[in-house]
Amino acid sequence: MRARRARRARLEIGAARIVVPGTIRPGDVIDVRALIEHPMHTGLFRDPDGNPIPAHFITDVRVTYGGEEVARFVWTSGISRDPFVEFPLRADREAELKIVWQDNRGGVFERSADIRFGP
Amino acid sequence: MPRCTRRSFLASAGLALWALVLRRPAALAARPAEARRDIPWKVQQVLKQLFGDRPIGEGHVQLDVPTVAADGRVVPVMIESDLPMTPERYVKAIHLLVDNNPDIHLAEFRLTPAVGQAFLSTRIKMRMTSPVRAIVETSDGALSWAAAEVRVTVNGCG
Numbered sequence: 001m002r003a004r005r006a007r008r009a010r011l012e013i014g015a016a017r018i019v020v021p022g023t024i025r026p027g028d029v030i031d032v033r034a035l036i037e038h039p040m041h042t043g044l045f046r047d048p049d050g051n052p053i054p055a056h057f058i059t060d061v062r063v064t065y066g067g068e069e070v071a072r073f074v075w076t077s078g079i080s081r082d083p084f085v086e087f088p089l090r091a092d093r094e095a096e097l098k099i100v101w102q103d104n105r106g107g108v109f110e111r112s113a114d115i116r117f118g119p
Numbered sequence: 120m121p122r123c124t125r126r127s128f129l130a131s132a133g134l135a136l137w138a139l140v141l142r143r144p145a146a147l148a149a150r151p152a153e154a155r156r157d158i159p160w161k162v163q164q165v166l167k168q169l170f171g172d173r174p175i176g177e178g179h180v181q182l183d184v185p186t187v188a189a190d191g192r193v194v195p196v197m198i199e200s201d202l203p204m205t206p207e208r209y210v211k212a213i214h215l216l217v218d219n220n221p222d223i224h225l226a227e228f229r230l231t232p233a234v235g236q237a238f239l240s241t242r243i244k245m246r247m248t249s250p251v252r253a254i255v256e257t258s259d260g261a262l263s264w265a266a267a268e269v270r271v272t273v274n275g276c277g
Contacts, residue, residue: 029235042244044221070233078217078225080193080242087228090235 012037014109018099023119024091032063033086036101036109042077058083060102065115066095091115158218162252165216165223173262175254180265182253191245191271198253200237200263204230210237212256219249245271 016036024030036058043055061073071087089097094117100110158166166175183197202210213228228239237255245251248271254264 040244042221065233068233070231072229074227074229076222076225078220078222078244080244084240084242086238086240087230088234088236088238090233 013039014101014107016099016101016109016111018097018111018113020097020113020115024115024117026092026117028091029088030091030115031086032089032097032113033084034099034111035082035084036111037082038101038103038109040077040079040081040083056103056105058101058103061085062100062102063087064098064100065089066093089115091117162216162218162223169214169224170254170256170262173260175262175264177263177265179263180253180255182251182265182267184251184267184269186268187270188245188272190273191247192273193242194245194269194271195240195242196251196253197240198238198255200255202237202255202257204232204235204237206232209258210255211258213237213239214252214254214256215243216252216254217243217245217249218252219247220245245269246274247271 014036016034019033021028021030038058039056040058041053041056043053045053047053055077057077058075058079061075062069063071063073070089073085075083083101093115095115096112097115098110098112100108102108179200179202181199181201183199184194188194196215198213198215200210200213202208204210209232210230212230214224215226215228216223217225225243226241230237243251248269250266250268252264252266254262256262
């Protein structure tokens with residue numbers, strides 16, 4: 001059971017979702033919600049066998065909108081497992097919203113959502 | 120003449136009670152206006168490293184955290200500022216500090232006017248009961264903060 005859970009957790013690292021509203025009008029300030037699956041190990045815990053679990057967490061999140069950087073988050077392991085973040089965005093053009101998460105072991109994960117006007 | 124009549128006792132008791140009532144709001148008002156010297160030394164060090172000796176003001180920051188967090192591994196945090204997000208002046212960064220965590224400066228959220236509003240919501244880990252501080256930094260270097268105590272029953276940091 002534990003082995004299966006561990007395998008699943010490893011497989012899903014980096015799986016991400018971005019949620020934007022279904023209907024966007026030009027100029028709206030919309031809510032963007034982003035979730036990524038990541039263990040966010042602090043390096044302070046031990047596994048059930050007593051071995052320390054090395055630190056593994058997301059340190060940097062870059063949000064670009066149509067190629068322009070609109071927000072950047074600097075994180076530590078103090079952000080919860082499977083980090084969630086919600087932030088606003090002024091939707092003033094139809095463009096690609098891209099989020100790139102980077103962790104302390106060189107893992108880079110990215111996900112995009114299209115900002116489109118109309119219903 | 121008796122020194123302590125019923126009337127004089129009631130009068131003084133009433134006065135004492137009134138004094139207590141008067142003091143309470145004063146004490147409550149003084150808490151958010153916490154001077155920088157009343158902050159734990161380790162937090163002062165972090166503030167000094169981040170902002171030098173720049174003064175940190177009050178207002179324009181709304182921090183929404185639970186008063187009691189059952190699980191320190193997942194504590195929802197919401198930070199909002201009513202400061203405008205115009206190219207001339209905008210909220211450049213929102214800093215999140217937790218006094219009693221191993222990493223006091225938990226996160227920094229850098230924003231640009233393109234987001235249109237200074238708002239952020241996320242979930243954090245907390246080792247134990249601690250003040251949580253949100254510091255808003257504007258593009259012209261002004262700082263403003265809000266703090267709230269969160270009681271934690273399950274350690275979320277190891």
